[in-house]
Amino acid sequence: MEKYKNIGLKLTPQRLAILDFLEGNTSHPSAEEIFTAVSGRFPTMSFATVYNTLETLKGKGAVVELTGDPQKKRFDPNTAPHHHLICTRCRRIADVQVDYKIDLPRSSRMGFEITGNHIEFFGVCPACRKGGPEKTGSGAQTPGEENHED
Amino acid sequence: MEKYKNIGLKLTPQRLAILDFLEGNTSHPSAEEIFTAVSGRFPTMSFATVYNTLETLKGKGAVVELTGDPQKKRFDPNTAPHHHLICTRCRRIADVQVDYKIDLPRSSRMGFEITGNHIEFFGVCPACRKGGPEKTGSGAQTPGEENHED
DNA sequence: CAATTAGATTAGAATAATTATTAAGAGGTA
DNA sequence: TACCTCTTAATAATTATTCTAATCTAATTG
Structure with missing residues (x-):
């Protein structure tokens, strides 16, 4: 956790909780998933804090925002x-x-x-x-990709 | 315009208008831009029709949906x-x-x-x-990209 | 310690983007 | 014509994200 000291911003408990959740996380979570995970420990956590923090961290180069999921922004701590x-x-x-x-x-x-x-x-x-999960049916279609949905 | 005949769906005026707007369009417009452009000729056109049509065309492989713009979906007729x-x-x-x-x-x-x-x-x-347009300040950041915003 | 200040957090409202619902219309067909 | 299917349109509903304004916190100063 000491590694965050030098990213040049105030390390509040909320931010640390978010950083801690992201640390080594390779699931590319959305703001909502981050909120859900962190609000367990911080019941007062709000979406605004999540978005603010992510925006700040993005500015500091501590996380990157992914496109690729057409439904929502996803974040990656692996920079x-x-x-x-x-x-x-x-x-x-x-x-x-x-x-x-x-x-x-x-x-x-x-x-x-x-x-x-x-x-x-x-x-x-x-x-x-294997006919599994399939949360949703409308993934991103981009050139070069076969369409498997119809 | 005859080229659309074989995509296997009913070619209504609205759909033709959308296809016509997209035809050869390399600007990768958003649903909103398509709506704006087409509603000139079809004042009753609604966003729902645009989205429905794009979804249908996507299913038929006539357009592809792009991610890449973190703000909104963009569409590309070049498949x-x-x-x-x-x-x-x-x-x-x-x-x-x-x-x-x-x-x-x-x-x-x-x-x-x-x-x-x-x-x-x-x-x-x-x-x-050259210090031009700059509609917005927060483009997608992805691994490998330098951050030029701060 | 009290007051100040800058920055962070919060809750909720506001906005934007997208999807779903439903009723009405258009065209085809038996 | 009655029936069927597909499309459209208007609207409502959802979801995702951003904004606002009040509050709080920590660090600093007097």
Whole structure:
């Protein structure tokens, strides 16, 4: 827990609780999940605090916000460059630690200054493959992904 | 416009208007933008129809839903596999037609059945580079992307 | 210790985005 | 025409997120 001392912000109990919950968490939780988990210990915790804290931590580079789940923002305490594997049925997100070198040829940059990249792999997780979980039916569809929903 | 005949659904005026607006559109519009554009010709058009239609078209594989913009869903009529270049300041999304071969080693698949992938390149577009547009300040932060906001 | 101050927290309201419900309309078909 | 199915439209309902304003806390100063 000492590792947080140097991120340059006031470490209040609420923030520590959130950081503690995120610490080593690879489930890519949503604000709601964080709220639910932390409000156990802090019954007065509000969504505002969760969102405020996440926003602050994001600003400090202590967490990253993920898109990929079209329903809600998800957060990742792992700020090291890595990619994700997304279940299009239950929206589970797994980490991909494989290192890829993908550079965008200057001719395809449209004048953008490139700052990074991120690969989303789509698929169906083991649980969903065996007719499992399937929280919802409308995962993100992106180019390159087969549509398995109809 | 004849090309739509074989997507297997009733081509109502509203749907044609939406398809027509999307046809060749590379701006990756949101539901709201589509609504605004189309409601000019169809003053009675409602958001529900836009969402319903997009959902239907998505099911038929005629459009794909993009994540990448943390604020709202965006839609792409280009269903051919391609990647995207996202401006982290104004959220403009440009197409990347470069073809990459990225396969996920079996050992990293976590038991998922992989169905596709999608690369998000992050960057700052020409307009924003020269202190331009900058609709908003909080683009998605994902691993590998530098944080330019603080 | 009392007062000050900056920042953090809270509860709830407000907004935005999306989805669901339902009734009415349009077109086809027996 | 009566019946059926699909689509639309208006509205309501949900869900996710952000905002507001009052309150609190911790650190600092007098």
